[in-house]
Amino acid sequence: MIHFVLLISRQGKVRLTKWYSPYSQKERSKVIRELSGMILTRGPKLSNFVEWRGFKVVYKRYASLYFCMCINQEDNELEILEIIHHFVEILDRYFGSVCELDLIFNFHKAYYILDEILIAGELQESSKKTVARLVSAQDSLVDAAKEEANSISNIIAQATK
């Protein structure tokens, strides 16, 4: 089971956090501080796994971002690397060669995508295409609702003129 997902920039800024196990706000910031200290300082040729508080943290760096997932001792670390890559590829397709700025300004979209990949700390879908389809279907629902709202407010605006 994945206990949490963290995206940390090379400067140590948090770009996304998702907690599947209960951690209080205080613990959360402590965890983030501890892990960014450990992970950001690791050299480039070392393994992608860090043992931490009886768990393992699997991380992978993509450009300026570190994607980290915390798992149990007995889980398959290599698979988690694949899940991270799976997530990154889907982000990449969605944003069209994703960069850190996309994830800053559209952080909520990154969350929506993650919610289509993981639930309860487990993998939900192995097809990138399906995830992309589901996210865009929901996006279009939002767009449709917005348009409708605009048209109604236009009507009201015109009516009250």
Added chain:
Amino acid sequence: MNPFSSGTRLRDMIRAIRACKTAAEERAVVRKECASIRAAVSDNDNDYRHRNLAKLMFIHMLGYPTHFGQMECLKLIAAPGFPEKRIGYLGLMLLLDERQEVLMLVTNSLKQDLNHTNQYIVGLALCALGNICSAEMARDLAPEVERLLQFRDPNVRKKAALCSIRIVKKVPDLVENFVNPVASLLKEKHHGVLLTAMQLCADLCILSEEALEYFKKRCTEGLVKVLKDAVNSPYAPEYDISGIADPFLQIRLLRLLRILGHGDADASDCMNDVLAQVATKTESNKNAGNAILYECVETILSIEDSGGLRVLAINILGRFLSNRDNNIRYVALNMLMKAISVDGQAVQRHRATILECVKDSDASIRKRALELVYLLVNESNVKPLTKELIDYLEVSDQDFKGDLTARICSIVEKLSPDKLWYIDQMLKVLCEAGNYVKDEVWHALIVVITNASNLHGYTVRSLYRAIQTSVDQEAVVRVAVWCIGEYGDLLMNNTGMLDLEEPITVTESDAVDVIELAIKRHTSDLTTRAMCLIALLKLSSRFPSSSQRIKDIVTQSKGSLLLELQQRSIEFDSIIEKHQNLRAALVERMPVLDEATYSGRRSGSVPAAVSTSQGNALHLPNGVAKMADAPLLDLLDLSVDEPAAPNSSGGNFLQDLLGADISSSSSQSGKIQAQKSGTDVLLDLLSTGSAPAQNGSSTPDIFSISQDNKTSISALDSLSSPMVPPVQASPITGGSPMDLLDGFGPNPPVPKDNGPAHPPIVAFESSSLKIIFNFSKEPESPQTTLIEANFTNKSSEVYTDFIFQAAVPKFLQLHLEPASGNTLPSSSSGSITQKLRVTNNQHGKKSIMMRIRISYKLNGKDMLEEGQISNIPRDL
């Protein structure tokens, strides 16, 4: 955007925050935004709730408090439209966690959304429920989720399956409701549904034995077939990852098969072929393939034995181990640890490679490899492995040295073939990393040294050499000081030369130099200095010609601010100066320290027999109090200001100093006489100021009989009194005067008190019931405590159907034996006993504790009592 909108857009806020140059600026921007959001919240602004929550989430990610936004999430979730719900659920998952009570308020909205006609809204609700639901919500909403497992759209079914995992983890009683729906999901073709159903199935099997049996019978064959198809499937772009068809699916299949095949020969048999196929056909040049192989190896190792497959699995690990990718090596080491129990011989073959990994630059790999090496060491390979590890100790990272030394010491202690080797290795470790060595390790080393009488000369000479080069390692200094004090004379005359040894020339003053250097070194702590003082006292007798110089060194400590040092130096000074005649007897060699006693003590149990005085006529009474302090530690007690110090350092210290003589010379009465007078003086010296008070403090410990107390103090007292320095005010009064000489002479050997090492405790007492625990220990397994629980009924009615239950925290293992009966007679007129065996994995760190529940029938009515026992002494 609406032209009348107030406040900034999300995008603008993010820009503003990013433009901040200092943390203070950022705080100012955030404060302003939070203020306007709070205002909007209190105005109950509907139009911008959506945007405000998005801003709050961003602010939350930066680490600012955002609790005031929690209710906004609930309002958005309750709104009818999809956009509001979407952001509302996101906020709920981000800003809240399952422990917040606000969460309960959302249960109703969740219930409605789970029944919504729009499948995406159902999906949002399932996602939120799966990520943050609490036990109460899980119970309330389980029926909805169960129904959604049969929803028409597979994307909802897969979400419901994962959501069910959280539900059964929170409320394990619900497992049986999910067994049937899962069995039908496992037959589906949709990968998402299959993935999630297998995950749920695995969790159900872990939670419930019955579910496991059910799936074993009904699903094993089907899953084997799915795996076979997956392995042989043609190229499918949708699921392809570097040439492998859906590795995620294959990994989950292998994992579930592992659970189903574990301990079941039939099920294991059924999956043999496909496992062999996966193990041989999967490409290992990409991470995805390796992930599958890794999972496959684990499955092969945990299902029932099939020799051929295991060879295949270990070979894969061997290949992994020689891979250049650190990740692959890391998982290989991880898996080899598990493989050791299955096929130790096969793992031994990779020993050399594993040893290389101990020296890796990656801390994660080093740690794993070291643990693995530790498991691989046995009698036949201990020498070369230890040599490698010690060689590496020289060059290893500072932060790895602690782990490494602990492991090496443990290997050497556990498997050393002979004492010479043990001493050699420990000296090497001490020289390299003496500051990382734990106290009990060098204590044990001293015990071993005293026992190796033919190596005394060799050891002290090696230590003399070692201290020249490694003076900065505290542990080396201590052991060396101790040995030079004891065996200093062997340093001069090269007694007991071993063939391999090179002779050295050391003069008396060289030896004293070493001690002087140690006592004066500013980094030496109290323990080291106290040990130096004792060594000096001993050397003053061994090297008569250096006596004056030693006296000068001792005198320098008279002004020490540390009371213990000051007091000892004054005492030792007067011994050196005024009591030449008894000094030699005082500082005789220590008796051989008994290894069994020490190792028993180290592991925390108290040995039944006393070892310091072996079968001689003049038994020193060794009560429990004495046994608890092993001889070695008594010397060190000097340095510890414990409340028990008057007893143990007064009595035992003396006893240790004199121990050898008393035990060896019981036949020579004349000599005894001399010693006894020495004893008395020393007692005075070491104990508190006045003689009567001293009797009160230390005699009860030494002479447990009071008859002597009546005899009045004799001339000896006057001999000793004048020179007793009034160092301490007498803390104890009321001891009757007594002649110590008389006390020693006619005192008959006091029978050893081998009574219960641990007094029984009242573990539980209520108005109706009392439980007493009696403890006993097996010397060979200090972690295990045998408890005999004794139940008595304090009421006037008989209890029937009496059942005692206990639960323990994870670090304990509890085994309850059948009780002696189940009827408890009234008014404490009888009792039931029951034996408990507790194994404490954290022995010495945590004390045993348990929760208990007692049920019985009183006049046919069920009664229940519960309690917690936490008053069990820590040393058990």
